[in-house]
């Protein structure tokens with residue numbers, strides 16, 4: 001079997017974990033499989049790089065930078081020692097340390113430059129944040145070599161990924177796919193390339209990143225390019241679950257779900273897979289497996305193309321907190337064309353993302369759900385745009401949560417909504433707002449925040465998700 005295996009930041013969190021991951025890779029290769037490895041930055045390195053860059057531009061203190069670089073050097077040297085299980089003067093370690101130190105020198109210079117300039121562009125942020133993965137890949141690759149596996153580290157662009165220049169959120173150009181195939185397609189037959197996730201370059205040769213959590217995206221791009229059998233995303237969670245186990249202790253790992261369901265779940269708070277990350281896999285019909293590095297023997301969740309129309313139409317129930325409801329009302333809105341359009345335009349211009357919408361058939365009110373952080377700017381944008389009296393009142397409520405039931409089988413199965421709202425009614429949970437996406441892959445609704453856990457548990461029980469069989 002040919003795979004791409006991506007390891008997240010927690011999975012490569014320190015030397016011992018990197019060693020563990022290298023053993024997993026070795027076992028896979030020894031079993032006769034071929035693989036490309038994609039690695040994230042160690043632990044929270046990316047967050048720290050971004051923080052320090054921001055501090056450098058606002059405070060301009062080079063000592064803060066030097067301290068930070070010293071800390072990065074310690075953690076990465078320590079990781080090398082733990083991963084290789086040798087003293088740092090061993091040749092296998094010194095060659096990796098040299099690589100690390102020269103990269104640290106490069107990022108230190110860039111950060112000190114930012115201190116003096118007091119300016120931080122999205123382009124320099126991408127350059128700075130690329131160092132997390134660039135420091136991690138040589139360590140994992142060197143660990144594999146120390147286990148007698150032929151391996152070399154690659155940055156995303158060395159692997160062939162070339163992107164648009166949308167810094168912070170770059171997209172691969174089409175020729176990426178043929179380039180990656182050329183560079184890694186044959187190599188994988190005799191070697192295990194370790195590619196830095198998250199980072200690439202654009203056509204003018206500056207460093208770009210694929211968005212936070214972008215290593216999954218890298219894995220999916222590479223998997224699609226070389227046409228692997230499965231893309232394995234190794235994370236610190238057991239797979240995609242029927243609910244958040246912190247809310248529902250009976251929550252179960254879903255053995256198999258469809259691409260569409262995985263995407264619906266991620267829209268509704270299950271942060272396991274980003275829709276963007278699986279898009280190349282979907283386009284090429286490649287199954288994506290979410291596995292847990294801490295329980296490598298369990299199968300995790302396989303995300304596939306087909307939608308099983310099974311008896312259990314509901315697959316998962318999730319909750320989004322940190323959202324707010326805006327209610328816009330006024331008799332003048334009735335029958336008036338373009339009010340909704342103006343609201344949406346005003347919000348789009350203010351950079352506010354709308355999570356849910358509903359309009360009563362009286363047309364005298366429109367309710368919206370936005371991220372809580374966007375609430376003030378959303379209200380300001382709507383008020384500024386409507387000074388003419390069409391809108392009489394704007395109210396808002398932060399004490400709410402959005403709950404979503406997700407399952408591809410919901411399409412065309414009558415009674416799911418009925419069962420949902422009956423069960424909530426019996427549990428005395430008041431539903432504030434409802435919307436069913438026209439895809440019919442989810443039903444989402446709003447409840448008071450202090451009833452959200454109850455709502456999730458009630459529905460998990462109602463649809464017997466603890467017994468789900470796929």
Ligand code: ASP
Nearest residue numbers: 040046198212213214215
């Ligand atoms: N290191 C990057 C981040 O933290 C990418 C990733 O981990 O997938 O966003």
Ligand code: MG
Nearest residue numbers: 009040041046
């Ligand atoms: Mg990370």
